[in-house]
Every structure is written in C-alpha cells, then in structure tokens.
Amino acid sequence: GADDYITKPFNPREVVARVRAHLRRQNRINEAPSAHNLHIGDLSMHVERHEARIGEQPLELTPTEFNLLRTLMQQPGYVFTRSxxxxxxxxxxxxxxxxxxxxxxxxxxxxxxxxxKEPRYVQTVYGIGYRMADEP
Incomplete structure (x- = not known):
C-alpha cells in the first residue's frame, strides 16, 4: 500500500526529501533491538551513548568512524563492498x-x-571491501 502521496504540481526537492524520510524510517524499523550494545572480543560499543572502547580504553572516534564501526559490528563476518x-x-x-x-x-x-599489516578487527577483503572479524 501507499505510505505517502504528493499532489501535482510538485517540487522535485520535495520528492527527494520524502523519499529520504521514508528511508530513514525504514532503517530505524529494521534496526535490531540488540544493536544498542555491541561486543566483539574486547571491542565494545554502546550505540545510544556514542561510546566505543577496546577493553577499558575509550576510542575517540569521529561520527563517520563511529558509524562505520557500528555498521561493521552489527554484521560480523559479513563482507561489505565499499559502496x-x-x-x-x-x-x-x-x-x-x-x-x-x-x-x-x-x-x-x-x-x-x-x-x-594484520588487523584483528576491521579486515580488508581484497578486491571487494571490508568485514568485521567474527572473533579476533
């Protein structure tokens, strides 16, 4: 069924904004409830607090680095292409x-x-992209 509609005449920017809003909502719906606390080996992340650490050592990450790490940690072992x-x-x-x-x-x-040369967590899959190790 339809989630939204736009009456004519419409502005193309409005279409783009509405599509992006739907995509953001869909991403929130698909996010697993357990995705708020992530652990792999001694690497841990608390998503809501925007905190990541290795053991007791906090990691000072930019928002981009944090989002990359979160995405990789949510699917350990999965090989992501760069795009x-x-x-x-x-x-x-x-x-x-x-x-x-x-x-x-x-x-x-x-x-x-x-x-x-031998990363334990964020591993390169040559010619494809990156993956998070299942267990370092």
Missing amino acids: ELIEKALGYGYESIERSLDTHIKNLRRKMGEDP
Missing part, C-alpha cells in the same frame, strides 16, 4: 568517492591500535 558500506554507514546523501572510505578505515584502525 555498500558507504550507503549503510554514511547514508544515501554521502557525496564522496569510494577511496575516501579507505582513509576513514585507516584512521579507524589507527585509533583502535590495529596492526595495519
């Missing part, structure tokens, strides 16, 4: 080239104290 990770973590309106994602991931790993 899929940009879409899910940063939203449809994120205007960037895919390679800037690599820079965000590099900064996230550095803040997590990851070995760039």
Whole structure:
C-alpha cells in the first residue's frame, strides 16, 4: 500500500526529501533491538551513548568512524563492498568517492591500535571491501 502521496504540481526537492524520510524510517524499523550494545572480543560499543572502547580504553572516534564501526559490528563476518558500506554507514546523501572510505578505515584502525599489516578487527577483503572479524 501507499505510505505517502504528493499532489501535482510538485517540487522535485520535495520528492527527494520524502523519499529520504521514508528511508530513514525504514532503517530505524529494521534496526535490531540488540544493536544498542555491541561486543566483539574486547571491542565494545554502546550505540545510544556514542561510546566505543577496546577493553577499558575509550576510542575517540569521529561520527563517520563511529558509524562505520557500528555498521561493521552489527554484521560480523559479513563482507561489505565499499559502496555498500558507504550507503549503510554514511547514508544515501554521502557525496564522496569510494577511496575516501579507505582513509576513514585507516584512521579507524589507527585509533583502535590495529596492526595495519594484520588487523584483528576491521579486515580488508581484497578486491571487494571490508568485514568485521567474527572473533579476533
């Protein structure tokens, strides 16, 4: 069924705004209730408080890094393509080239104290994208 309608004449910006609003609502509906506290190994995240830590060490993350980490932690083991990770973590309106994602991931790993050659948590799947390790 229909969730909304727009009468003629309409402004294209209004259509875009309404579609984005529906997508935001759909993302909130699909979010699992257990997604507020995430744990993988000694990496933990409290989504509502916007807090992430490794062991007792808090991580000072930018909103972009936090959203990337949250998205990866919500589906450990799942391989995200670069474009899929940009879409899910940063939203449809994120205007960037895919390679800037690599820079965000590099900064996230550095803040997590990851070995760039053998990261324990955020792993590169060459030619595809990234995944969160099931268990580091």
